Every structure is written in C-alpha cells, then in structure tokens.
Amino acid sequence: MEITKDIRYIGVNDHDIDLFEGQYDVSENGMAYNSYVILGDKIAVADSVDAGFVDEWLGNLETVLDGRTPDYLVVHHMEPDHSAGIAAFMERYPQAQIVASMGAFRMMVNYFGTDFPERKMVVKDGDVLDLGGHSLTFVGAPNVHWPEVLFSYESTDKVLFSADGFGKFGANDIEDPEGWACEARRYYFGIVGKFGKFVQAVLKKAANLDIQIICPLHGPVLSENLGYYLDTYNTWSSYQPEDEGITIAYASVYGHLKAAVEELASALEARGQKVSVFDLARDDMAEAVEDAFRYDRLVLASITYQGEIFPFVSTFIHTLAEHAYQNRTVALVEAGSWAPTAAKVMTKELEGMKDITLAQNKVTVLGSLNDASRAQIEVLADELSK
Template sequence: VSYNSYVILDEKTVVMDTIDVRKTEEWLKNLEKALNGRTADYLVISHMEPDHAANIQKLCAMYPDLKLVATMQTFNMLPNFFDIDRLAERKIVVKEAQTLPIGKNTLQFFMAPMVHWPEVMMTYVPEEKLLFSADAFGKFGTIDHDDDWVSEARRYYANIVGKYGVQVQNTLKKLAGLDVETICPLHGPILTDDLGRYLDLYNKWSSYTPEEDGVLIACASIYGHTEQACEKLADLLKEQGKKVEFVNLNRVPVSEAIGLAFKYSSLVLAASSYDAAVFPSMELFLLELSHKNFQNRKIALMENGSWAPTAAKTMMKYIEQMKNITLIEPVITLKSRMNAQNEEQMKDLAEQL
C-alpha cells in the first residue's frame, strides 16, 4: 500500500499529514526537497492513525514554529501517541466548514467522523477545486503499478471502512455541495478523471448496494468434495446466464473474499463441517462480514458432513445477525460427496438465484 503526504506551497507552506514510521527517512528527504529551503508553517492532521501520523513529533521538533491544524478530537488523542513541546500554543482547532487562508488559496475543513476513526477530517481547497480526502477514496496496491483501481479500492473500502456505511453516506452528502475536480487520498493514486464513477461506487458500497447482479460462491472445502459441488453449481448458474465468481477461502486472503462479497448481489456459502461447527476459514469469513455490517443480499447455504453435518447451523448464527438477508432454500447437505438428489437441489437453487 502507498502512504501519501502532500505539501502546499503558498504564502504559507502546509504539510498534509506525515507518514508511516517505516518510511520516515525517505519521506523527510522528499519533504526537504519539496520545501526547497522554506520552513513548514502548518501541519494539517487529517487522521491520527499511525500509518499517517507517526512523524508528528519529529516534524514539530524540526520546525519549532510549526502550527498543528486539527479537530478537537485529534488534539485529545494526540497525547496518547506523542509528547509535543508547547502544544497549547501550537494548536489550531478547526470546526465544520471553518476556513484557514494560506495566501492565494484557502483551506476549508469538513468533519468525517468514523471514516474510519472519530477524529477524521477532510480538507477542501476551493481555488483549486481539490479535496484532500483522508482515507476515503484510497486503495491497496502501489501507485507505480497500473492495477485495477476498482477491485483494490473495493477491497480497501470493505475491509477498512465497511462497518461505517451510515457515516460515509453522511460525509458524501457534505461533499455533494463542493465543486471537486481532484481527489487526493492518503492511499493510492490522485484521482482526476471521471470522479462521478468513484463517487457512485462509494455511494453503493456505503449503502450496501451490490455493484453487480451476480453470485459469489465462497467455499471452504477439506478434501475437495465440497469444491466439486461448488463447481457444479457454478456451471448451472452460468447456464442460467448468471455472472459467477468462485473464491477458495482456504487459499485466498479473507480481505479479497470480503471485497468480492460487497461486489455481488448474491452469496453462496459452501463449507465442510468441522469440530461440530464449520471449517475455520468459513467462520473467519463470516465473522469479518458481520463486523462489516454486511447486508442487503441473497444468501444460499451448502454444507458437507460425513456423519453429522453442522456447518449450515453454524453459518446461520452469523447470517441471522445480518440485516435484510433473503435466505434461498433449500439448504443443500452433502454426505461426503454430492449425489443425484443434491444435483436436483442445485438446479432449483440456481433457478432461484
């Protein structure tokens, strides 16, 4: 993942956040080059998470007259991490829509609580139509590799911010009134083209609306029999004209599976029974989904158990905690491997999905 810090050069110089401790030396060299002999007048603290805030104390020591610009919640949190000399005279507490002139340009601050910590704020520069969006609109992956923005941004959103859809919706309503041509996030590339697309995706993700009408089959198989049944179901769904994606929970990082679950309208959970419950990779997936407020989906279940199937019962405990879930019947139970009856059940399931 990339960690982004920005510098504004105006009559006053502004540093927008610091950097993760693992990149301190590289960041300081880049900062010195950007300032080109000038001092740093302001440090805007968008977010206190250590991947962006690790060098606040170091920067304050380097620039004795540096002013810190942040919310009151940030200043309440700051002593938990650092001992800042003369903090009381350094701090500038900003509130909703407050402005700070820095020369030709103006900084305007908008609170974004729980996107994804309580102290988060965004900074808008109206003269440049530019938004410093904190963690919002960020993505996994590096900025020097041309990967798919949507898949990595979705995975980032679902795993980092996914729980806080209501708060993201509230923030999007604030941003709707701003004229924005450039978005500068704390992770990933600067966004300048087709911003409506990014805003639309964030609206869908934060309202738990599927991006696509399709089915994700999430499988936790032990010896391969459950996976074979999933492959059969995938073929039947494709015959129905449905878009299908398969994820092996034993092989794929759970963060990828979470991202894909946010993508599609339907989810098939297929797992082996294990220790009178469900195989651990499936339980971790469901635990993470429940943490992220996963909702508004169709879900179907397939379990496997050679003598006492328990997977479906365990999976249902998690599903019952989720909002607006349509459970597709029947629950398919395999006894070690699929049989002719299972195949007929899958045909019915495929039609319903």
C-alpha cells in the same frame, strides 16, 4: 509531483510491506503513503507518512519548499501510517503550527507524549485556514474510519483532501492493470466498510463542493471522471450491490463439498451467471469479502465440523457481519458424513445481519455427491438464476 501550480505531492511508496494493517496482503504491489504541500502566502503540509519513511518524506518536503519554511502541518488522520512524522516535523520547523481536530490532539498525547500545546490549532467542521491565495475549509468526517478524521477542501484549486477516503492498496509507482476499483474496493470493504453511514454523511457534505481533484492518503490522486468515484463510494457506503453476480465461499476437507461447489458454479455459469469462487482455507479472505459485497448473491458452503461449521467459514461470516453485510440473497450448501448441521448453524449466524434473504432451497451432501444432491444443485442454480 505537481498536482496544481501550488499543490505538490511529497508522499512515499513502500515496497517492503507484506501485510497492511497486519492482515491485508499487499506484498505484490506495496503501499503508498500520501502527503501534500499547499503553497500559498503561507505554506501548509497535509499529513505525514509511515515511520520507516519519515526521512524520505522530509527530504521530499525540503525539495518542494525550495528554501521556504512551512507554517502549518495539517493532520487529517492520526493513524500511524499518516502521522509518524509529526514529532520530527515539529522539531525541524519550530515555528510551525499543527492543525487538527480535538480528537487528533488527544491521540497525539498517546503517541508522542504531547499535543504541542503552545503550537496547536484546533479546528472543526466548517472552520477555515487562510493561507493567502489558498484556503482550507475543514469537513468533519468522524469514523471514516477513525473518530478524529477531518477532510479539507481547498477552494482555489477545488481540491478535496479526503484522508483515507477514496484510497486503495498499491504503491503509486506501479501501474495497476486492473484499474482503481479492484484494490480500492478491497481497501474500502476491509477497512472503511463498517462505517457506511458515516461515509454517507460526509458524501452529503461533499455534494455541496465543486470538487475537481481528490487527494487521498493512499493511492493515486483522482482528477478525471470524479462522478464515477463519488457514485461508487455512494454505492459501497449504502451497502447496495455493485454488480449482478454470485460469490461462492466454501471450505472442504476431503473434496466432496468442493466437488459440489464446482458443479454448482458450472450450473450457474451455464445459466449465464457471473460467478466467483473462493476456497476460504487457501484464498485471500479479504478478496472473498470484497466480492461478497460487490455482487448481489452469495453462496456459503461448509462441511459440518464438530457439530458446527468449519472455522474458516465461521471467520468469513463473522467478518461479513463485522463489516455490516446486508441487502443480499444468501444460499447455503452443507456437507456431513452422518448428521449434516452446517446449514442450520450458518442460518443462525446470519440472523443478525440486516435485510438478508435466504434462498428457499439448499444443498446437502451426505458423504459424497449422488443423484439426490446433484438434483438439489440444479434446483438451487435455477433459483439463484431467476
């Protein structure tokens, strides 16, 4: 695929993968591992692909080279889904140099038993690789989302190679009817979201560049309305809500708490609120995390279980904390048969999160719904709808 006259796409699509990074469900739409070639007087290949696709990737590269020989392999990110072809590339093209950060070379020793000492070129933020007619200026992007990461900017065609930044779930040969944001959001908050301050830092560097095209390592090449993508990443990485709305995440055993959640959701919708509801025992928790970050309000609803909260709710709260959840209003719904303590436990688990505002009202379901708990639902719905 031609991105510009001299920049070509040589990535691959994976339709066999079911879980990305061992936990994110991508079985429906697969995954893309992107790689690029910059054809200057000298030729640079940007990144490799996952281990199962190295032969396909090298075939794609040979087609684009059309008899020429690459001079450099640029490694922006050493995660194995982007670096598995390094050894095969270096063996096939013995005159080529490998270009990466010092941190990446340290990782190469761990993965391949060598850092190719006779052929390595260590680069850092601000360094330039001159290809003749094209050049790559490297942009340090540590902890977006691994510590060795570099972005690079090609100044002739104004292309930003953004490593895992601006990536999304899904193969590139399948059209996503929901557009970029849905699976990019789930990808960001699942994988990159903990590192917002580092994303903010690299966005400030990128603000000084004239970017016309963004080439990420996952998902489509972005070439239109780039302000939208940059603004969206700024919102996500600063932990600000993207939309007004309420996510309800719950776990119920015998259905009484589920009934309370359904009544609360109906009461909120009747008040004009956008609501998304997740059964944490059955629904994709990564999507629940995504919506918790997307919207400005969250309701946590759990039964009391062995004096604590239900394990799925505990895992969900822990995941939010691990990904630096903040700047949100959180309301609590609890249930129990004789001594409900779930709200107390959830409150304690929320204490370590930054700028969380607890709703003044809560709902307690003792046994099953009754007039008292239904009245609490109405009061909470009023508070969350203000």
